[in-house]
Amino acid sequence: MPVVPTHPVTTPDPDVLRWVVPDGLLPFTGEVAQAPATLQALIDDGTLRSVRVDGGAVLTLLGSGHSWRAEGARVRSALVEALGAPKAWKGGETAQVSGPDDALEAAARQIAGGSLGSFVNSHGGALVVRSVRDGVVEVAMEGACDECPAAEITMHARFEHLLRRRCPWLVEVRRIDG
Numbered sequence: 421m422p423v424v425p426t427h428p429v430t431t432p433d434p435d436v437l438r439w440v441v442p443d444g445l446l447p448f449t450g451e452v453a454q455a456p457a458t459l460q461a462l463i464d465d466g467t468l469r470s471v472r473v474d475g476g477a478v479l480t481l482l483g484s485g486h487s488w489r490a491e492g493a494r495v496r497s498a499l500v501e502a503l504g505a506p507k508a509w510k511g512g513e514t515a516q517v518s519g520p521d522d523a524l525e526a527a528a529r530q531i532a533g534g535s536l537g538s539f540v541n542s543h544g545g546a547l548v549v550r551s552v553r554d555g556v557v558e559v560a561m562e563g564a565c566d567e568c569p570a571a572e573i574t575m576h577a578r579f580e581h582l583l584r585r586r587c588p589w590l591v592e593v594r595r596i597d598g
Contacts, residue, residue, distance in 0.1 A: 424503035426478075428496070435469075435482040437492075439499055443476040443586045444523030446506050450515030459502035467491055473511070475526040476586070478503075520589050525552035527586045528579075532559070536578055540565060547579060555591030557583065571595075 424445065428437045452471040454460060462468045466483040473479075480495055482488065488495075502509070511517075528549045531537070540547045545565030550558045559579065565571040572595070580593040 423500060426500060437480050439478045441476060441478055441503060443527045444520055446473045446509055448511035448515040449473050449518050451512035453512040454510035456502040456505045456508040458498040462498050521552050524587045524590060528557050528583055531579060531582050550596055555589055557593045558596045559593060560596055
């Protein structure tokens with residue numbers, strides 16, 4: 421079974437770690453009702469109070485009386501093993517089924533809202549994700565980007581490149597009028 425790359429990111433809540441995982445790996449977003457055995461054991465014994473799938477991440481909330489210093493390595497090992505069996509994960513009642521386009525849209529919006537979006541904004545423009553369907557992402561280049569000759573370079577060489585690295589099933593990034 422191949423090892424799924426993951427790394428933890430802190431959150432404002434010191435009891436919650438956000439584990440970045442490949443986009444589209446898990447088939448739903450929302451609360452986890454059933455996880456593969458090693459991760460489920462940590463939920464059952466109270467080490468983890470909850471586990472939630474959120475786009476390209478898994479959020480883990482420590483149980484009462486536990487610390488990341490003491491439990492971090494054990495949680496990481498269980499999570500990495502569980503990620504190797506994505507079909508064994510079951511979402512709770514309110515979880516939403518997500519497919520490739522859902523993961524693609526979430527990744528596109530994160531990229532457009534992240535450092536690339538900030539870069540575009542600093543030049544008086546905006547890169548706006550308008551739609552995602554069948555692996556095609558439609559974006560509008562607005563503001564100063566509307567007539568800028570470098571907009572195509574930003575859209576393809578930067579945005580599309582970053583998105584394709586996260587979502588290799590991307591078919592195309594298409595520019596549309598804002």
